[in-house]
Amino acid sequence: MEVILIVLPAFIIFSIGYIGQKNIGFDRKSISTAGxxxxxxxxxxxxxxxxxxxxxxxxxVLFCLGLMLILIVIVTLVTRVQKMPRSRSSAFILSSVFMNSGNYGVPIILFAYGENGVKYAIIMMVIQSLLMNTVGLYYAAKGSSHSTHTMKESLLKIIRMPINHAVIFGLSAQLFDWTVPTFIMQAVNLVADATSPTIMHVLGMQLATLSKEVIL
Structure with missing residues (x-):
């Protein structure tokens, strides 16, 4: 019962996004990109x-790296035993090893453990993003004969991600004891507080268009 009460608020927000997409229709890609x-x-x-x-x-960091390596080894062994082609093996690794720890995970952690839990969820989300844009892109390129991604391009993609810049600024401000002005933190808090519900609405919108995308 306790688990249901934790997950239920998230599904209510998903439902709002789902209903809105079904009845109004939104450009969810733009909203997702903005988020x-x-x-x-x-x-x-x-x-x-x-x-x-x-x-x-x-x-x-050690947990994320260890979990990734263990899953890659397990999935690789399974795909070799089943003699899967390289493209399917890479796809299997991408879908099994790299998780969605942000869009769905962060809100659930918030409802279950509060703000103290969210800080660890955000750290894990950033690490997972880095792994996905390095190791994940490697396997994506490995499984596709048409891929043009290089390691340099992958690193440039990571450098361009605003969330990584935000992490660097946040850590620098803390380590060097920089005090961010109150009026700036007020703006930061407003946007930060709106992030999780916005992303959850987007997930609801995605569910509303899922059947159409599968058909297409």
Whole structure:
């Protein structure tokens, strides 16, 4: 029962996005892009600015790396036993190893553990993003004969992601004891607080168009 009460608020928000998409219709790609490039960076900055750097950061990094390596080994063994072609093997690794720890995970952590849990979820989301844009792109390129991605392009993509800039600014401000003016933090807090519900609305919109996309 407790689990249901934790997940239920998230599904209510998903439902609002679903109903809105069905009845009104939105350009969900634009909303999703705005959430990723304009809103998530504020949430990441606040998380790394407000929370003291501890060994917990290192533990999360080691956990993410260890989990990724273990899953890659397991999936690779399974695909070799089943003699899957390279394209299918790479697709299997991408779908099994790299998780959606942000769009759905962060809101659920918020409802389950509050703000203290969210700070760890954000850290994990940033790490997962880095892994997906390096190791993930490697396997995507490996599985596609038409891929033109290079390691240099992958690194440039990571450098251009605003959320990574926000993490650097947040950590720098904390480590060097820079005090962000109150009026700036008020703006940061407003955008950060709106990030999770916006992304959850987008997921509801995606569910509303899922059947159409599958048919197409």
């Amino acid at each position: 990723l490039y304009l809103m998530y960076p504020f949430l990441a900055f606040r998380t790394f600015y407000n929370n003291e750097v501890t060994l917990d950061y290192l533990y999360i």
